[in-house]
Amino acid sequence: KNQVEQSPQSLIILEGKNCTLQCNYTVSPFSNLRWYKQDTGRGPVSLTIMTFSENTKSNGRYTATLDADTKQSSLHITASQLSDSASYICVVSANNNDMRFGAGTRLTVKP
Amino acid sequence: DAGVIQSPRHEVTEMGQEVTLRCKPISGHNSLFWYRQTMMRGLELLIYFNNNVPIDDSGMPEDRFSAKMPNASFSTLKIQPSEPRDSAVYFCASSLGSVRGTEAFFGQGTRLTVV
Numbered sequence: 001k002n003q004v005e006q007s008p009q010s011l012i013i014l015e016g017k018n019c020t021l022q023c024n025y026t027v028s029p030f031s032n033l034r035w036y037k038q039d040t041g042r043g044p045v046s047l048t049i050m051t052f053s054e055n056t057k058s059n060g061r062y063t064a065t066l067d068a069d070t071k072q073s074s075l076h077i078t079a080s081q082l083s084d085s086a087s088y089i090c091v092v093s094a095n096n097n098d099m100r101f102g103a104g105t106r107l108t109v110k111p
Numbered sequence: 112d113a114g115v116i117q118s119p120r121h122e123v124t125e126m127g128q129e130v131t132l133r134c135k136p137i138s139g140h141n142s143l144f145w146y147r148q149t150m151m152r153g154l155e156l157l158i159y160f161n162n163n164v165p166i167d168d169s170g171m172p173e174d175r176f177s178a179k180m181p182n183a184s185f186s187t188l189k190i191q192p193s194e195p196r197d198s199a200v201y202f203c204a205s206s207l208g209s210v211r212g213t214e215a216f217f218g219q220g221t222r223l224t225v226v
Contacts, residue, residue, distance in 0.1 A: 041219075042217075042219060042220070043115070043202050043204070043218055043219055043220055044202075044217050045217070046214045046215070089153075089154060099156060101153055101155070102153070103153040104153055104154075
């Protein structure tokens, strides 16, 4: 069983709308959680990193949250744009340097 | 900096042939990662180097796969002999630091098709 589960698997929204992507993990002991954005045909690019003591972090229209107690993270995208269409991958690192990848959420923003 | 540079961008080869993928990490970065990405399995870490030394190759699927890092500015991933199930996008990434949670910068990837 994957130690990082993402939902939904795919999502279609209209331009200008908000959306929230979920990441649940069982990786332990937890070190950090990172959200990557991967455009089609390109490598992933880091959006934000969350450590144990951080509950929320913003990067422009992207806001990540972390609940270390429930082992859940979310990525909220505000006022979506066509360029937000991509796969969003949650990566959780453990203290022993182990990294676990989620399968990603495929987001499509339509005009 | 041009970022992580991978070559070739696309490779089509026949089953049984040897395939070599190349990577130039970002100058100054001391960690290098090889990943494989497929629709079915998502991103998988194959091997991780720190200061040119392989630290963890537990993700390498089998003996047909090998990776080298002869110096700080170059790495190769070799598949010999290649099989159709090796078809995937192979990414190289580099980072500064030895902790895996450090931000990794990815190359554009090599799309490998084995027919």
